[in-house]
Amino acid sequence: MDDILSESNCFKRWFYKYLCKGLYPSIFGAISFGYIGIPTNIQEMIRRQLPEGWRSYLLELLNLEQWFTLLLGLAVLGVVWGGVGSHLRTSLIKKHYEKVKEENRRVKECKGRLKQEIDSKVVNCYDFFSYYLHNNYFSKLGLSIDERVSLYRLDLDLFVCVGRYSDNEEYKQRPSRVYSRNEGCIAKVWQRGVYQDVIPFDPSLDLEGWVSYNVEKHSFDEETVRQINMKSRAFLGIRIQNSKQETIAVLIFESINDNGLKFSKIQKSVNTVEKNNLCHLFESLESHMPNLQIARAEGF
Incomplete structure (x- = not known):
């Protein structure tokens, strides 16, 4: 990706680079949706795996309903990030491929013309x-x-x-x-x-x-x-x-x-x-x- 984005300005290169890293947000989104969709008793069992001190501290920051709302929002963001990033990455690779293909066509055209002139003994x-x-x-x-x-x-x-x-x-x-x-x-x-x-x-x-x-x-x-x-x-x-x-x-x-x-x-x-x-x-x-x-x- 660094080679593909080398001609972009610094901000655009940074933005595209991190937007294309959609694998981890997608995984996070999938896990979050999975957690939200499982039965309540299993959710409670998973939460109990956290140290009691952590659970108390987190509940002081937000109540359980607010944490679920935040988790849902982050899950949606992760899935959207992953989808858009994947689409952008594919688009950039395709665009770069077309550019390389065009450059190769030009080189082949030049080589073809050179060969034709050499074959005719006049260059x-x-x-x-x-x-x-x-x-x-x-x-x-x-x-x-x-x-x-x-x-x-x-x-x-x-x-x-x-x-x-x-x-x-x-x-x-x-x-x-x-x-x-x-x-x-x-x-x-x-x-x-x-x-x-x-x-x-x-x-x-x-x-x-x-x-x-x-x-x-x-x-x-x-x-x-x-x-x-x-x-x-x-x-x-x-x-x-x-x-x-x-x-x-x-x-x-x-x-x-x-x-x-x-x-x-x-x-x-x-x-x-x-x-x-x-x-x-x-x-x-x-x-x-x-x-x-x-x-x-x-x-x-």
């Missing part, structure tokens, strides 16, 4: 990774037209964009330049593993402040910053490493709004399993991706 890696980013992150996380997700591969100390998606056609264009691992928020991601930042300056109102912030905080040169097409205010980058703990790629989420990215939700989505999936995809497609080292050796 458009950029289109494939862009399609993967759309299905596994952009759509799943409910990102808007103001957001973008990009995947950069490390090659000769340079990061090359190998996939990008946004619902905004202007932001989804494939970049023509490569990025140094010592420049921009990519550098922070490469160094730290995870990096997030929210720029306090709105470029539509204070372009100079936005430019200065990027130059000082992210080590960009001013000319490069001014040429950036998507002037983002919120960033989240996650490093992808192989089994040798070598950085092979970084995943960058961006938004032009300062509150456009749900950082914790994104990090939960890009978990260890998902990082391994990306790593395996890179290894499978390595021979189909452009290689700067080979290009340099050939004189390009």
Whole structure:
């Protein structure tokens, strides 16, 4: 249940967690109804099993009729709690199953497309990774037209964009330049593993402040910053490493709004399993991706 409720807020997670623990209330309700329904002489015999001091003390608090009324109320509460909890637990498990089923369908769809392209000996890696980013992150996380997700591969100390998606056609264009691992928020991601930042300056109102912030905080040169097409205010980058703990790629989420990215939700989505999936995809497609080292050796 903890995994199923991991994306809920603290109060909802606590409420659902305890509501789903309906087994003990159900047992208590069944026993209470059983006690209320048995003959009076047997009830008295059961009560006599309690120490006399306890019986006297309890009767000082409430008379026998009031205790029966309280027991009946608790029995009803226990049965209702158990029934609602059981129904909620089943509903949550079913919902989680459907979610996992949909995720598996998307992965199978991606694998099917990859196999089809490999079988045809033609693999458009950029289109494939862009399609993967759309299905596994952009759509799943409910990102808007103001957001973008990009995947950069490390090659000769340079990061090359190998996939990008946004619902905004202007932001989804494939970049023509490569990025140094010592420049921009990519550098922070490469160094730290995870990096997030929210720029306090709105470029539509204070372009100079936005430019200065990027130059000082992210080590960009001013000319490069001014040429950036998507002037983002919120960033989240996650490093992808192989089994040798070598950085092979970084995943960058961006938004032009300062509150456009749900950082914790994104990090939960890009978990260890998902990082391994990306790593395996890179290894499978390595021979189909452009290689700067080979290009340099050939004189390009």
